[in-house]
Amino acid sequence: MTSVPKTRFRLEGVDCPSCAAKIDTAARRIPGVTEVMVSVTTQTLSVTHAPDTDLDALIRQINSLGFRATRHTPTPIPLSAISRHQPEPCCGGHHHDHNHDHDHAHNHDHGGREDAVVTTEHDHGPSDGPWWQSPKARLTIASGVALVTAYGVGLVLPHYAVWAFLLAIAVGIVPISWRALASARAGSPFSIEMLMTIAAIGAIVIGATEEAAVVLFLFLVGEVLEGVAAQRARSGIQGLAALVPKTARLETNDGLKEVAADSLTVGVIVVVRPGDRIPADGEIVQGDSAIDEAPVTGESVPKTKRTGDTVFAGTVNGDGVLRVRVTAAAADNTIARIVQLVEEAQESKAPTERFIDRFARWYTPGIVVVAALVAILPPLAWGADWAAWTYKALAILLIGCPCALVISTPAAIAAGLSAGARRGLLMKGGAVLETVGRITAIAFDKTGTLTTGKPTVTDVIGFGTESPATVLTLAAALETGSSHPLARAILAEANAQALGSLACDNQAAVPGQGVTGTIGGDQIFLGSASSAADRARIGEAEQALIAARSAEGKSVAVLVRNEEAIGLVAMRDEPRADARRGLDALKAAGVAPVMLTGDNRATAEAVAALLGITPRADLLPRDKQEIIRDMQSRGEIVAKVGDGINDAPALAAADIGIAMGGGTDVALETADAAILHGRVMDIADMVSLSRRVMGNIRQNITIALGLKAGFLVTTLLGITGLWPAILADTGATVLVTANAMRLLRWRGSAV
Incomplete structure (x- = not known):
């Protein structure tokens, strides 16, 4: 093809x-x-x-x-020009038969060919450089100098004042008129340049040369201010790209080599020293450190990261040397994806913006017709003074310039999208930004969305006289070296309690049951309750403890020593630290949350009880989609939040699909928006930002139309003339732009 x-x-x-x-x-x-x-x-x-x-x-x-x-x-x-260092393969793990079902999957394929480009x-x-070096600024400065010179000539040589002001007009109007004619030939006859050209020529005809020169200068000043504001809006998101360092310390077979950061490929190892910015998205393969993620996420407190944790390009390494395996090329790292999504989003118009554009296409020709009628009708119908009404018509032309009205919506949306992106809130277009603020219900996935996505130890219980510390120490010794999620949870808890380590011999995984080993001459087994019951007698009291933890949606591992059950370790995928606060904030905003999960009912209800949310459990992907459609049929505007492949159908069905945290590529592509940093509170922040942007747009439209309407009346009454008329347009443009730029200071809720 x-x-x-x-x-x-x-x-x-x-x-x-x-x-x-x-x-x-x-x-x-x-x-x-x-x-x-x-x-x-x-x-x-x-x-x-x-x-x-x-x-x-x-x-x-x-x-x-x-x-x-x-x-x-x-x-x-x-x-092929980049040296590659292949990392050691990950150590194998074992599988416990704990039936800990996850309702999501993470299937990233970052493979690539060596000879790719x-x-x-x-x-x-x-x-863009300093504003005063731009062509618009140079023209404005030239017009200002010519205007000041004309006033000087008028004071010294009054008879030549008219010619001096005509020359000042020519400095500004010639390039403007050229652009007006070019726009007309290119299919845009009703441009702001054309209106300015007509107004300037008309002012010369009626002898208002001094006013025409001043109006042209003020118009050019307004264009410069508009350019400065636009550059500030651009730099708000482009500055994010500058966070990624230019070079990286690549680990090769011959040692460390400094290379361009954008040449890093997936799978290579980079070394990050304390104080350096991390050059790529990756996973820590060696080292512990506090990572300052404020440049990317806005979080003020550095996060402690250890082996196996993910890190983002552009964040700052704190106090430890890290070896990081690159998981995304430069074009696909977190910052690049943020910038790309925001740029694409700003090209996508919101319904309000599309309406304003359609309105402006009729509005500008309409203003020209109204100005022509003002200039012609009163003199013809009532014998009014031609010069006076022509002057008023020219002022109406300037008042009617649509710049402030046209920019009122996109300026606010661009600022809102940029402000959100700086906090890791990505929305794919103005339409998405507008709709987020109107949602009335929101459906959450559970695992990895409302919860952390990985189990943590919740209970350690010793049977009889055994202490919890002994149970956890023995369990950690058995699990040493394992990469299984439940094993990592046990090791993390033992590390947090600073328990001493024990040597384990003859360590072996028992497929479908658990793990065994010899510790201090004792035969130890850790596995599911049913597998433990095959190796040791479990009393009624102990069975009741196991049943109670299972009823709470926890995975229970029983520890057996020399054919005697001595304790249990219970684990569960716990809610995110801010989940309850985020859900409460959504309820306060009038958005009703619900949990949709493929997990079993006991687990779902246990987590839902902690969060104060209604659960729907044992769902297949099509079930989630059908629930979304049922909510919509009742008149709800529904958002769906998830991070897994099985969330894709529901994300697509919802009015707004939001991918959460390190979600899969499928979820990110299907979703309309993305929360990059795994905070439930960010969902409430996204709703708040959307409503603030829409409020800003309403303010801007009111300012633009209000000033124009006010000056239109005063012009017809003869109170104001050309100078205030151009200020009505230029001033309104500057005001609405400045008002929109206030959104760049939005920071969301305190982290």
């Missing part, structure tokens, strides 16, 4: 949706272009086109609009 060519361009000077709309319209008029995607955030243009499309003509068309387009060529990095497609381009 023949692939359709797709070319990417880097843009300069694209600061608002109106700019993007002009480029979109112009690009679609080039023969052969079939699909266009313009990103204001990344200042990029992607076009799908026929093989014989004249891309040079496309560049010329865009440049004629006052922007600058250059073709972007990714830099290939041959993986990585391309740095995810490119942000160079920094």
Whole structure:
């Protein structure tokens, strides 16, 4: 099958949706272009086109609009040039017959070919530099100098003042008029530049040259301020990409080698020294350290990470040397995925934004018609003064500029998406951001979503005179070296209690039952209650203890020494530390939570009781999907939160699907949003952020339309003229942009 060519361009000077709309319209008029995607955030243009499309003509068309387009060529990095150090295979484990069912799976396949090629497609381009070096700023400075000079000439040589102001007008209006004509030829006749050109020419005709020069200067100042605000919004998310270090210390067969961080491939080992930023997503294979994740997650307290724990690119290693196995290439690490998802999301318009765009397409021509009627009707119908009403019509043209209205929604959405991404809350588009705030019910998976996803020891009980410490010490000795989740839970608990270690000989796994070994001459067995009962007599009191723990949804392992049951260790996948607080916050926001899980009813009800949530247990993937559809049929707007492959159907069925924490690639692709850092409270924060963004949008629309309506009335009454008119547009644009930028300071709940 023949692939359709797709070319990417880097843009300069694209600061608002109106700019993007002009480029979109112009690009679609080039023969052969079939699909266009313009990103204001990344200042990029992607076009799908026929093989014989004249891309040079496309560049010329865009440049004629006052922007600058250059073709972007990714830099290939041959993986075969990178030294590889294959890590030792993981030690094998054993399986206890504890029937600890997980209702999720993590199947990541990061395999790759040695001779593959990585391309740095995810490119942000160079920094825009200081604002005063931009073409818009240079034009504004030139216009300001010309305006000041004109006032100086007017004071010294009054007879030449008109000519001086005409020259000042020309400095600003010539490039603006050129852009207006180019936009008209490219299919956008009702542009802000065209309205400014008409207003300037009309002002000259009626002799208001001084006002025209000032209005042009104020318009250019407004464009510069808009550009500065847009750059700030861009830097909010682009700055995240800069967190990843440029180099990494790669472990090779010949020792450590410093290489480019973006050349790291899955499976290689890197060494991270104290104080260094971690160069890639990975898993610690050796070392313990406190990791400062604040740059990525916003958490103020460093997290202690040990062997087997995951780490994120861009986070800071604290006090220990770490050996980290890379689990994601540079293009797929946490930060790269955040930036990519946010960029794609900002290109996706929310329903409110689409409505505003449709409204603006009719609004601007309507303003031109109204201005023409204001200039013509009063003089013709009632003999009013032509110059006075023409002046009012020109002011209405300026008041009617749609910039503030058009930018009111996307500015808030872009800021909201960026602020959320800085906290690990990813939403795939404005439509998702808008809908999240309207959800009325939310369905949670249990394992790995409401719970930590791994068992922890909850009870250690000695039978008869045996102490819990003895039971745990013997169990830990048996489990030493095992990678089984239940074994790791026992070892972690023994380590937390600082219990001494014992040597275990003849250690062996008994398939489907447990593990045996010899400790101090005693034969020890640890396994399920049924397997332990085959090796030792378990009294009624001990059976009652086992039954009680099992009823609480816990996995129970019984310890047998020399054919005598001496104790038990109970384990359960416990709720996340913030799960109850997060669910309570959702209830307070008017969102009703429910638990959907494939686990057995006893386990589900035990966890649900701790969290204060209604459980639905023993569910297959299709059952979860049917429950979601039933909730929707009752008028609920439903979100589904999960992290496993079996959550994908329900995630797709829900109004909003949210992938939780280190979820599988399938869940992340299916979901509309993602919570990267495994906090239930983040779900409530996402709802709160959505509602704050929608409130900000309503404020912006009120500001934009309110100022225009007010100045429209005062202009018709003859109270205000051209200067206040341009301030109504420029001022409103700056106000709504500044108001939207307040969202960048959003931090969510305290961590």
